Amino acid sequence: MNPYLPILILMGIGAVLALGGVGASAIIGPKRYNRAKLDAYECGIEPTPHALGGGRLPIKYYLVAMTFIVFDIEVVFLYPWAVDFTTLATFGLVAMFAFLALITVPFVYEWRRGGFDWV
Amino acid sequence: MPEITAFEAPEIEWVALAPLLIVLGTGIVGVLVEAFVPARARRLTQIVLTLAALAGALVAVGVLWGMLQDTLTAQPGQEAALNPRVLGGTLFLTPFALGAQGIITILAILGVLVVADRTSTGEDAFAPTAAAVPGTHYEDLAREAGLRQTEIYPLLLFAAGGMMLFASTDDLIVMFIALEVLSLPLYVLCATARRRRLLSQEAAAKYFLLGAFASALFIFGVALIYGFGGMVVRGGNPDAIGVRLLEVSSASRNILSQGGSLPDGTAALYLAGVVLVVVGLLFKVGAVPFHAWTPDVYTGAPTPITGFMAAATKAAAVVALVQVLWRAGFGMAPDVVEQLQLAVVVIAVLTMAVGTVVGAVQTDVKRLLAYSSIAHAGFLVTGVVGFATVVDGGAAVSFVTPPEGQTIVAPDVIRGVLFYLLAYGVATVGAFGVVTLVRERSADGVILGEATDLAAWRGLGRRAPWLTAAFALFLLSMAGIPLTAGFVAKFGVFSAAVAAGYWWLAVLGVLASVVAVAFYVRVIVIMVMTPSNEETAAAAQGVVAVRDAGVPGSGAGLSGSGASGRGSADASAAPAGGAVEPAAPASGAVRTAAPEGGLATATVFGEEHEAKAEAAATDAVVVGSRGPAAVAVALCAAATLVLGLFPSLVLDLAEQATRYVP
Numbered sequence: 185m186n187p188y189l190p191i192l193i194l195m196g197i198g199a200v201l202a203l204g205g206v207g208a209s210a211i212i213g214p215k216r217y218n219r220a221k222l223d224a225y226e227c228g229i230e231p232t233p234h235a236l237g238g239g240r241l242p243i244k245y246y247l248v249a250m251t252f253i254v255f256d257i258e259v260v261f262l263y264p265w266a267v268d269f270t271t272l273a274t275f276g277l278v279a280m281f282a283f284l285a286l287i288t289v290p291f292v293y294e295w296r297r298g299g300f301d302w303v
Numbered sequence: 304m305p306e307i308t309a310f311e312a313p314e315i316e317w318v319a320l321a322p323l324l325i326v327l328g329t330g331i332v333g334v335l336v337e338a339f340v341p342a343r344a345r346r347l348t349q350i351v352l353t354l355a356a357l358a359g360a361l362v363a364v365g366v367l368w369g370m371l372q373d374t375l376t377a378q379p380g381q382e383a384a385l386n387p388r389v390l391g392g393t394l395f396l397t398p399f400a401l402g403a404q405g406i407i408t409i410l411a412i413l414g415v416l417v418v419a420d421r422t423s424t425g426e427d428a429f430a431p432t433a434a435a436v437p438g439t440h441y442e443d444l445a446r447e448a449g450l451r452q453t454e455i456y457p458l459l460l461f462a463a464g465g466m467m468l469f470a471s472t473d474d475l476i477v478m479f480i481a482l483e484v485l486s487l488p489l490y491v492l493c494a495t496a497r498r499r500r501l502l503s504q505e506a507a508a509k510y511f512l513l514g515a516f517a518s519a520l521f522i523f524g525v526a527l528i529y530g531f532g533g534m535v536v537r538g539g540n541p542d543a544i545g546v547r548l549l550e551v552s553s554a555s556r557n558i559l560s561q562g563g564s565l566p567d568g569t570a571a572l573y574l575a576g577v578v579l580v581v582v583g584l585l586f587k588v589g590a591v592p593f594h595a596w597t598p599d600v601y602t603g604a605p606t607p608i609t610g611f612m613a614a615a616t617k618a619a620a621v622v623a624l625v626q627v628l629w630r631a632g633f634g635m636a637p638d639v640v641e642q643l644q645l646a647v648v649v650i651a652v653l654t655m656a657v658g659t660v661v662g663a664v665q666t667d668v669k670r671l672l673a674y675s676s677i678a679h680a681g682f683l684v685t686g687v688v689g690f691a692t693v694v695d696g697g698a699a700v701s702f703v704t705p706p707e708g709q710t711i712v713a714p715d716v717i718r719g720v721l722f723y724l725l726a727y728g729v730a731t732v733g734a735f736g737v738v739t740l741v742r743e744r745s746a747d748g749v750i751l752g753e754a755t756d757l758a759a760w761r762g763l764g765r766r767a768p769w770l771t772a773a774f775a776l777f778l779l780s781m782a783g784i785p786l787t788a789g790f791v792a793k794f795g796v797f798s799a800a801v802a803a804g805y806w807w808l809a810v811l812g813v814l815a816s817v818v819a820v821a822f823y824v825r826v827i828v829i830m831v832m833t834p835s836n837e838e839t840a841a842a843a844q845g846v847v848a849v850r851d852a853g854v855p856g857s858g859a860g861l862s863g864s865g866a867s868g869r870g871s872a873d874a875s876a877a878p879a880g881g882a883v884e885p886a887a888p889a890s891g892a893v894r895t896a897a898p899e900g901g902l903a904t905a906t907v908f909g910e911e912h913e914a915k916a917e918a919a920a921t922d923a924v925v926v927g928s929r930g931p932a933a934v935a936v937a938l939c940a941a942a943t944l945v946l947g948l949f950p951s952l953v954l955d956l957a958e959q960a961t962r963y964v965p
Contacts, residue, residue: 268310275312289334296338 247299251291258287316389318370319396321363322404327464329356333457342451349456350419350931356460357412360467364405368959371398375962392473392547398960400471402721403622407470407615410728411463413935414611417736418455420932424750428605428739429455429495430503437500452495458488459611466619473630475525475546475580478623482521482583485619486514489612493604498752506603513586513596521583527576528631531555534569548627552634559636574639577631578646584627587620589680591653601673606753607932609669610735613676614728621683621720628690640691647688648808654681655815663822668738668755671826672731675781678819679727685812686719686796689803714961715802719795721957726780726788726946733939734777736932737770741923754923757826762835767925773940775827780943782823783816788946791954835922 265272265280272279294300317324329352340348370385375398377383387396421427429452432445465485472478494507525546532551535558555573558565565573586593601609628647632640658678665671690713743751743759754760764771780789793816797809834842928936946953 271310273310273312276310286331289331293334293338 244302247294251294251299254287254291254294258284313390316386319367319385319387319389319394321367322360322408323394323464323467325356325360325363326408326460326467329353330457330460330464333460334454337454337457345453346451349453350415353415353456353460354412357408357415357463361405361408361412364401364408367396368398368401368405371396371401372959372962388473392549393477394468394471395473395549396471397626398962399622399717399721400626402957402960403470403618403724404467406618406721406725406728407463407466409725410615410618410732411459411611413729413732413736413939414607414615415456415459416931416935416938417610417732417739418459418607420607420739420928420930420935422740422929422932423927424742426497427451428497428607430497430500433491433495437504442500455492455495455608458492461485462488462492462611463615466615469619470622470626473547473549473626475528475548478627479518479522479525482518482587485616486518486587489608489616490514492608492612493600495608496603496605499603502603503605504603506600509596509603510600517583517586517593520579520586524576524579524581524583527572527579529576531569531573531576534566534572548630549633552630552632555634559634570636570639573631573635574643577627577635577643580627580631581624584620584624585650585684587616588624588684589617589677590650590684591657591677591681592650594654594657594677594680597677598670598673601676602667602669602755606669606735606739609672610732613672613735614731617676617680617683618724618728621680621687621724624684625687625690625716625720628687632691644688644691644803647684647690648805651681651684651688651808652811654678654684655812656681659815659818659822663818663825665822666757668741668757668760668826669735669753670755671757671822672734672738675819675823676731678815679723679781681815682793682796682812683720683723683727685808686716686723686799688805688808689713689716689799691803713799713802714958715795715799717961718954718957719792719799721960722795722946722950722953723792725953726792726943729939729942729946730777730780730789733936733943734774734781736936736939737774737777739932740770740926740928741767742926744921744924750924750926757829758836759921759923760826760830761833761922762830762838763923763925764831765835766922770925770936771830773936775830776940776943778823778826780947782820784820786944786947788943788950791947791950837922 261283262280265276269276333349333352336345336348336352367385371387373384374387385396388394389396418428430442430445431448431450431452432441433452435441435445462485465481465483465488469478469481469485472481490507490511493510494504496503528548528551529546532546532554535551535554555565582593586596589597601613604612628643632643635643655678658674658676658681662671662674662678665674738753738755741754741760741763743754745751776787780787783789783793793812797812800806800809800812
């Protein structure tokens with residue numbers, strides 16, 4: 185058997201699920217449109233600022249996104265370290281704490297410069 | 304699947320990492336300074352920290368240089384003073400790489416000095432809050448509140464640290480990380496110009512998009528090389544992970560030199576990977592056809608940043624280019640190396656041609672310097688084509704007949720490239736430093752942004768003789784006039800091309816230099832031999848007054864326009880024919896009034912006729928430096944002269960850099 189065959193099968197299942205889901209809901213789903221449903225969706229933020237109100241957009245959104253990245257990256261590296269904690273021993277511990285200290289720096293910067301003062 | 308059974312903590316040569324640790328570590332401290340130091344003291348703290356870090360890194364590079372030379376000249380039994388291969392090549396301190404680190408640090412120090420200057424206007428080149436949407440009330444608020452963006456200093460340190468790592472690693476993944484570490488701060492810095500905010504943000508967006516594209520090509524190439532390495536190297540050694548180029552190419556060379564052949568199709572895989580990596584590097588070098596971003600980004604970015612970027616990024620990228628080409632070529636069949644070399648030759652020719660020809664018609668100083676930097680990228684790549692030449696026992700032989708025993712990358716290439724990068728770098732930082740001081744003035748006397756239109760530079764030589772002299776010196780050095788650093792530098796790279804057997808490329812390079820001389824001298828003529836717009840207008844006014852109303856409407860046409868002579872050479876092509884017509888006789892008046900400058904005026908005006916012909920050209924004013932920029936320009940000028948008059952000082956060091964670390 186070709187070792188790539190399972191990947192091909194997986195891609196096939198993926199395509200069936202994706203297309204099938206969209207297709208089935210288009211055929212059997214009820215269609216009651218309202219304004220909110222027809223809006224463009226962009227992770228909870230208006231994709232274009234309103235013309236009225238001086239083109240304002242909530243800057244908090246980007247702050248949340250960046251704060252999320254700080255913690256996300258932290259966790260991405262903490263999990264594999266936790267799994268191999270004993271093997272990596274002292275070197276791993278020191279390296280990990282150096283990493284944690286470094287990734288706290290942007291967090292501290294954001295905090296001190298008022299990134300969390302939202303009121 | 305190999306199983307990881309035991310983990311051994313790697314031995315890290317901290318000493319070899321010292322310059323990088325100092326620069327990047329201080330960058331992190333700089334971020335904390337932003338967080339904890341009160342706003343008043345931030346700027347000074349940052350400047351002192353940044354300069355101290357770079358000076359410290361330079362000292363560390365000097366110490367390492369001595370240790371490395373001791374190691375290379377050590378007798379077999381002697382203990383090595385330094386292991387240049389940190390973590391098996393993650394950081395690989397060849398003397399060439401260390402020399403590049405030194406050059407980048409020097410250029411960064413000069414660049415930071417220009418960045419730090421607030422000039423006599425009390426404003427630096429950076430927006431109070433770069434995040435403000437251009438043209439909104441928020442910008443005014445930020446300006447009135449006296450906000451300052453001191454984050455530029457940590458960003459500069461991160462960029463400089465990335466460049467230093469970029470030039471001194473053998474591991475392509477580390478090189479990719481270094482590429483991002485140097486690029487991301489530069490993308491941000493490009494968007495921070497105080498004036499012409501939209502242009503600045505446009506420059507940043509363009510640089511980011513094209514840079515991301517180039518990075519993608521680079522990492523794609525790395526993936527292909529990894530695939531090749533997996534088939535060739537890791538067939539026998541499953542523990543070796545990573546993409547250390549020298550490791551991969553040595554394994555490939557072992558197979559080739561024993562008369563064996565690589566697995567089917569892998570040679571093409573390897574070549575494709577190397578070409579993609581090289582494309583990513585040529586983008587950073589700014590070589591044609593990957594140069595399109597250069598003029599827009601150099602124009603839009605804050606001028607001090609442009610100077611730093613043009614000088615230091617090029618140094619890092621060219622050194623990385625030489626190392627990648629040589630290390631990759633090491634593991635290729637001779638005929639493949641020759642093809643790769645031919646591709647580099649074609650790029651060198653194209654880059655020189657586009658840089659010099661398009662540069663010759665520019666009317667904006669920053670754009671002109673941008674095209675000049677493209678032309679210099681071409682000259683540098685000319686020096687790189689000898690990458691595949693190796694030396695055996697003092698005699699240069701080509702890869703076509705691989706020598707036995709120790710091989711070193713062509714010393715001419717290393718010597719030529721290092722000297723060129725330093726000479727070009729100081730001239731570039733200095734030239735952009737001068738541009739930051741030459742400003743526009745509004746009608747009511749308020750000093751505005753930089754006067755980048757060349758028309759405003761007329762007669763600058765009389766108003767600011769020293770500044771003009773320095774700028775002329777940098778231009779002459781870039782043109783490669785003898786007794787300046789540029790001449791020795793060009794001689795070096797062209798002789799490297801000749802040593803590699805490409806004498807006709809050197810001839811083309813000399814021809815391109817001659818064309819380039821024309822456009823550098825044109826700027827000097829504008830500054831030194833052309834009367835200023837005010838003088839021209841005054842002279843024309845006087846003569847017209849004497850001749851009374853000889854030409855109907857001439858008085859009206861002249862009084863409003865400082866650049867009455869502008870339309871003279873080619874009045875018919877001017878968009879507003881009626882308005883320009885009265886200027887023609889006025890130009891005749893200029894000739895009688897100022898006979899010594901008249902001829903030059905006519906030719907120069909004709910050339911830059913297309914630039915905003917309807918707007919009146921006002922003379923640029925020179926603002927005083929508060930010290931740092933003046934020091935930087937003076938240092939650059941001194942370096943340009945010293946490198947030109949006594950090149951042996953640096954050439955000896957560059958000679959030491961040609962010792963290859965096995």
